[in-house]
Amino acid sequence: MNHEDHEEHDDGVAGEPKGRELVPDAWRELDDTLADGPAPAATPPEARAWLADQRFLHGLLRAMHSQDAAARESRVAGILERIDAAGETKRRWLPMLLAALVLACVGLWLASPPSLPTAEAAVQRAVDQLARDVARRFRVVAHASDSADKEVMRHEFALVTSPGSRFRVSGTLGFGPLQLGEFQLGCDGTEIWGLSANGMFRRSGPLAERERLLQAFGDSIDLGYLDVHDLVQRLPGDFELATVGREVDSSGHSVLRVQATRKRADGRVRLRDAWLLCDEATGMITRLEATADLPRGASRRLSIEYLGEEPPGLVQFGRPW
């Protein structure tokens, strides 16, 4: 297997035309599958299809030359064992947990006064829950109405948020009958970024300059409410809180309804009023509805519904490019 060191002598596939695979040398340098050292930090868009094809074949060839039936079985068995082990742990702990929960509930019922917990305590529990370093998923719907209460805007987002101003939003923007398409927006705690689905809009900047990015979206996304932890944390300072009732939600959980009314209309706090449902067992907020004042008598209604925790490691808050 001795060959001359000239590109022109490539044989390639027998009978295939030569030279079809010529690409700029700069692209070849970006192919980090054949070089040691760090991968490039960025690549030109026109090189990506070629790089992806190279990598696809690289993965296939590596997989093909490391095929091993025993190793494959062991991989499958390993995954299933971990799934079963997690299920076992759950099953073992579930009766104990239930028993402990019943005891705790009975104890609490005996010890506690018949009145509802204070709204401040419920909100503080929610703040403590939201401060846990986990990613939480919410569905956010924002409507805006003009002074005649006619809907002029409706946005629906999927929001994943963690403490420390980390969030990621994806959804569609719509103004009346006009649909502006899908976008993504995120913040990793230091840098905020936005990206439209068609790639026409792509912008990032320091978190401190978030107002500027907000304006780029036509002020249609109020970033204040994307940091749910911060939003809830600020409630006791700016709002009068009252627990107005206890109810059972659609999942059968007992929840407290807390009403929040703005203490003063000084222009600093745009939210006029809000109510939230706090799960009595977990302390977590399961729903928040708020109304914000907009200029010229218009208003915005906001609905945030908690959907659950994201598995660890699945959410990337940094910009995708």
Next chain:
Amino acid sequence: MEPRDLFEILTREHIDSVRAFLLASLRDSVAAEDVLQETFLVAWKILGRYDRKLPFGPWVRGIAGKLLLNHRRRLGRSRVHYCDEEVLTRIDEGFRDFATLQGDTFDEKLDALRACLGHLTGPQRDSIQLHYEHGMHCKQIAEKLGIGFEAVKKHLQRGRALLHRCLQTKLPTGDVA
């Protein structure tokens, strides 16, 4: 059928393609095994979100892609090849096409690649064989073939491009990309 049994079937069916997808981006094959296991554990945890009307392969590779991006962010660019969502999507498209090749299993579909390798000739065939089958680095291949280091890289890249084109001709539609 119990969800766990269904998941076992899906895992067996897709584990090889997800592994190949990860090997396309991770230098270290041990790390690829770890992310592979993590991918299926996450898939199991969020199986309720999987829309059964859609194919499972792209869904689970989507999870693998997100874990890869986090892995790259955590461990740095020396451990994971260049990744962004666009490149990962394009790699995934390759695997979507690959899934349509003749054969019931991933290994049977690899027969198409084996056939394409059989057509490869000269230094490209040798470079690919020495690199992927014998695990030799470009420098070692250069010494063995008596050619320059950069020439080996070009042979490998052109060989992969030819193999990609050859695979495209074996797709059911016969499209040449």
